[in-house]
Structures are given as C-alpha cells and as structure tokens.
Amino acid sequence: MNIRKLLALLFAMALVAAACGSDGDSSSSSAAGEGGGTVDIDAALNADLSACEDAPTGDPIRVGMAMDFSDVVGFVDIPGSNLVPYMAEKINCAGGVNGSPVEVRVAEVGDDAALAAQELLDWGAHFLIGPPFADFALPILQTTDGEVPMFVAASTEPTLADASINSFLVSFDDNLMSGAVAQWALDEGITRAIVFTEGEGVPYTGVNPDAFIAAFEAGGGEVVSTQTYVWAADTDFSAQVNEIAGISENNEIVFSAALGFQVTALRGQLEGQGLDGLVYAGTDALDATGIQFEANNEGIVHTPHTSISAGDRVDTMLASYEADRGEALESRGFMGLYVDSMFLGLQGILDCGCTEPADIGAAVAQIEGFQGLTGEITYAGTNGIPPKAVPINRIVDGEDVLVATIGG
Amino acid sequence: MVELAQNLIDGLGRGSIYALLALGVAVVFGVMHLLNFAHGELITVSGYAAFWAITNGWSWWLVVPLIIVVAVLTSLVIERLAFSRVRGASQFTLLLTSFGVHFVVSAIFLLYVSASVKNFARPAWTTQSTWALGPLQIETFDTVVIVVTILTLIGTNLLLQRTMFGLALRAAAADFDTARLMGVRSDTVIRGAFALSGLLAGIAGVFWLMRAGSTTPSAGIDPMLKGVLAALIGGLGSLRGAVLGGFALGLAEVLLRSWLPGSIAGLTEGFVFALIALLFIFRPQGFVSVAHAERV
Known part of the structure; x- marks a missing residue:
C-alpha cells in the first residue's frame, strides 16, 4: 500500500469516525455538554437569590409540568408547580446545570391532559413532571408516545410506572x-x-x-x-x-x-x-x-413521603421558599417529590450528556443510588418504581x- | 336484633340530615321549579366560615349560628346574583344556572383559598359520646340530630301553616300565577323561599360539618346529591315527601351497608340507586304526588 492509499484510508476512517460521533452528538449537543457529573442539590438549596452567580448562558434545559389544579389533586400539584420553578431559579442562580439554565413551564391539564402535554412538547420540554392520577397521566403518556420521560411526582400508583415508556414514579408505590x-x-x-x-x-x-x-x-x-x-x-x-x-x-x-x-x-x-x-x-x-x-x-x-424534621433539607427548602415568595406551601411532605422529579431529569441529562428526550429517559432508567430530597432513588433494575424506604x-x-x- | 335496632337509629340520624337538605331543595323547587344543584354550596361556604372561625378560636356555640347565618346569606346572594337573572327562563336554563353556580363557588375556593382539605376540630361529643338504651349504644350525635330535625320540621310546618309568608309560599307552590293575581309578591316569596332553604341547609350544615370536621372546595357535592335525591324520592315539590325521602335514603344507606355481604358491600351506593330506580319504575312521582304547578 503506498503512502497515498494509506492517507486515503486514514482519511476515510476519520470521516467514518466523525460521522459516527456526529450521529451520537446530534441528539446530545449543547445543554449538558459531556456526560457525567452529579446534580448539585445542595448548591441549589443554598443559593441566595439576591446574590446570584453570572447567569448561565448555555442552551436551556426545559422542564414541562403538566399539572392538575382541580380539587382532586390540586392540593399537591398547585404547590408543586409553584415550588419547582422556584427551585429552577435557585439552580440557575447557582450557575445552572453545566452552564445551562433550567426553564420550567407549567401547563394545567384542565379537562384535556393530552393538549397540555402537547403544549409542553411543542415548547421543547426535555422531560415532564406529570399529575398523580391515571385519568390524566395516561393521556399524557399517550401523547408522548413513551418518548419523553415523565415523572409522576406525587403518585404511588404502580400501574403508572413503566420504564419502557419512560414513565417513572418518584415515590415508593402502594x-x-x-x-x-x-x-x-x-x-x-x-x-x-x-x-x-x-x-x-x-x-x-x-x-x-x-x-x-x-x-x-x-x-x-x-x-x-x-x-x-x-x-x-x-x-x-x-x-x-x-x-x-x-x-x-x-x-x-x-x-x-x-x-x-x-x-x-x-x-x-x-x-x-x-x-x-x-x-x-x-x-x-x-x-x-x-x-x-x-x-x-x-x-x-x-x-x-418525607418525614420532615426542623432544619433538614426539605424544611430548609420550604422555609427558603416562604421567605422569598412570602407564602408557605401546603402539602409539605409531598413537595420533595416534585423537586426530586426535576433533579432526576437533570441527572439523566448529566449522565447521558444528551438532550434528546428518549436518550434522557434511557439514562434515567439507569440511575442508581441518587440521593434525593426524599431519600435514595434507584431506577436501574426496576420498572420505574424506586424501591425506596418507607417512613x-x-x-x-x-x-x-x-x-x-x-x-x- | 340489637344490631338492627342500632342500624335503624343510625339510619334515622343520617336520614334526618338528608331530610333537612331535601326540604331546602323542595322549598325552592316549589316556587321556582328549580332543581337547585347549587344547594350544596351553602354547606361549602358555611364550611369555610366554620374553618375560619374555629381556627381563630371561636367556640362551637358561636360557630353554630355562624354556619346558619352564612348559609342563609349565601342562599340569598346566589338568588340575587344568579337565579333572579333567569326567572322565567326554561327549566333547562335554570338547571344549567344551578350547575354554573356550583362550579363557580367551587372554583373560587379552589383558586383563592386552597385545594387542600381544611380541617377543624369537631366537638368531642359528636363522635365519642354515646348513651345506653338497654343493650343499645346510641350516639348522642344521632339523638341530637333527630331531636333538632323534628323541632325544625315542626317549626317549618308552623311557619308554612300559620304565617302569611307560609300561606304565600304554599300558594305560590300550588300555582304561582294565581298567587300573584291574589297579591302575592313574587320577589318576596322567592327570596323568602331561598332564605328558608338556606336556613334548613344551615341547620343540616351544622351537623354535616360537625361530623366531617373538614371542608374542601367540593364539599358541597355530597350533601347536594343527597338532598336532591331525597327530594326526588319523596316527590319533587312536596315538602312532606322531601322529609320522607330523606329518612328513607338514610335508612336505606345504613341498612344496606349492614346487610349486604362483605364481598359486595362496596356496591352499597349502587344498590341504593337501584332501589331508587325501582321506586321510580313503580312510582315515577316519588312517595308523594304533587299537582304540577306552573313555573315562575
């Protein structure tokens, strides 16, 4: 093989390698950068909104919340949908996630959960936080076609969890x-x-x-x-x-x-x-x-879901919300589940270094030993129900x- | 036998509250031909008033009149803001309006108060106090409910039979147009009917809320359903029938819950509705027949 043929072969191999890399990166470019890292929950909890770091400038990570504000589950979804945007603000205040800001959009499911879910998908949500009951959670899963990870934050309903369609409980199940x-x-x-x-x-x-x-x-x-x-x-x-x-x-x-x-x-x-x-x-x-x-x-x-004691992380978070927003949140024991939902989605993004929702879902399904606000959460080897300790x-x-x- | 007697007393206690609710529904239906699906909202609003008062340290001695006053005022406000606008409209319009009021009231509390259950302390005697009658352990609560209901029914009967307002109300219920020709003022009689309906709902609400010890934006649905159902069973428009319907519904619920085998006891509500359906097959007019009056 002469030198010209060898160079041509090397060039061709380089092109193939670049093309392969490009395939993977086309879904992963940007927001989270390279894979790896851990969501810094404490940094977010401790962020002082009056003294933030420079605003993160990367591509935003979009968290969609399809929430039920009715009197059936509004008692958790309403305060949950107030707290998550607040915590996203704190994450951004602490520098974002690998330089990317976290954006949260809340869509009320009203009487059409599929429409709310579609609105969030059109917006470009990387993952969703959904309402706890099947009446609304199932239409959302049909809308996402199992391609976008959804955390049914406050649910203990075992049938809502199915890792194969990227649906995850954050709590223990019934x-x-x-x-x-x-x-x-x-x-x-x-x-x-x-x-x-x-x-x-x-x-x-x-x-x-x-x-x-x-x-x-x-x-x-x-x-x-x-x-x-x-x-x-x-x-x-x-x-x-x-x-x-x-x-x-x-x-x-x-x-x-x-x-x-x-x-x-x-x-x-x-x-x-x-x-x-x-x-x-x-x-x-x-x-x-x-x-x-x-x-x-x-x-x-x-x-x-969380046995809150004075001064612990959840208590600190809720006190911080109350101080900054001027109102206390109800259903305190459930609030950690909503914030953990966001942290788990972000962890999935960090783990895969990707932003394609299906890839994020695959990464979430492999999470092990995540130390959330509501305890240790593992999805690897489960069907989307974390085998959490029950207080x-x-x-x-x-x-x-x-x-x-x-x-x- | 003891359990049966116990269940009969419990059924009468439960039925007493339903009777008061049904009577309120029947009074309004009598003058407006309005099947008021917003009737339960009187208890929702009263429930939040009770929650506010109790969490601010009021004793139940003060909360009881508060609940009643709030129910009466709410009934009058709803009549003024909603039903007075659709007087003379079709029954379908009236029905839709009452549904609208129900949803609006519920949404107001949901949006501006809370979606969470609001708990307040029940008086201890409402759940924990009993007295013995031979082998029976009778709840003090049931006893009080039955006695107060009987007194309220006697009072309502006296109001309707012995006063000019009662005469006007009965005349309007029988034939509103003729009653107006005879000098009965429609505004007065309709507002009076809503006030009386609110009073009855308030008394029922006291017991309902004492038992529940909580309220939510949708707290009115159950009492509304029971009141409307009892009024239908008794014969829509009949005050006597409404009372009978209330007692029958309460007894049916307790006795069926007790008699049905455990494997199907969860279908108690379904059996109650099946019984009601059977009743309507054989007596579509309910227990008491009422001559059909022209609507307002």
Missing part, C-alpha cells in the same frame, strides 16, 4: 407503602387487623388495603374484618362500627387509605362504642389531608414523629 405499615404492625406485636377498602383492585383505595392484607397475612397476622366505605366522602361509619363492635377484641390495627378526617371520625365512633384500644394506620393520604392538625389524632400511624410516622404527644423506616 404495595411498598402499605406492606410497610403491615410490617410495622407485626413488628409492634399486633396480630389482628380491621381493614377498610373501596373494593379489591380499586386504584389506591383498594390496592393499598389489598397490599396491607397480603403483607399482614404473609407475616402471620389475621384480618378479622374487612369493611367498605366511600373514600373522601363517608364520615358516618355507623353501620360498620356496629358490625366491628361485635367482632373486635379491642386490640386490632385499623388500616385504610382513608383521608384524615375520615379516620378520626371513624375513630370517634369506635371509641364511642368502647373500642379505645385500637391502633389506626393509613397511607400518605393522611399526610396529604393534614392528620397532624386533626383533633383526636394521638397515636395515628401514617406513611409520609412510618406516628402522632406522639401531639407531635408527628418518625418511629420507623421500613425497607429501602
């Missing part, structure tokens, strides 16, 4: 949550349970009791009574109480996915029948509806305190 309560009860020596459900397999209101029953019985416990009720509506449990009064040994755990005011109403009626030795336990719905502020809440057990909180002497952490 099975982990209610299984953890069953485990806690067994650890406490409680072997009898009374369960309230809306029906086997009913999303959330039935699935959580199903999971509790399965775990409780697998651990050797006995479910002595299963009662039905109407979630978020019933506050008069007379018929159920009359039946329970004839069965109870006054030593059971009463489990449901009911809201706080329902659990305390039920408790009052059961105590009125002389059943004052029961332990009441529930799900994240109790945190969502402010069990901490209910009367007659002493001893009630629940599973918040077990209990109202003790009027205070909402962490009494156990199950799993993780």
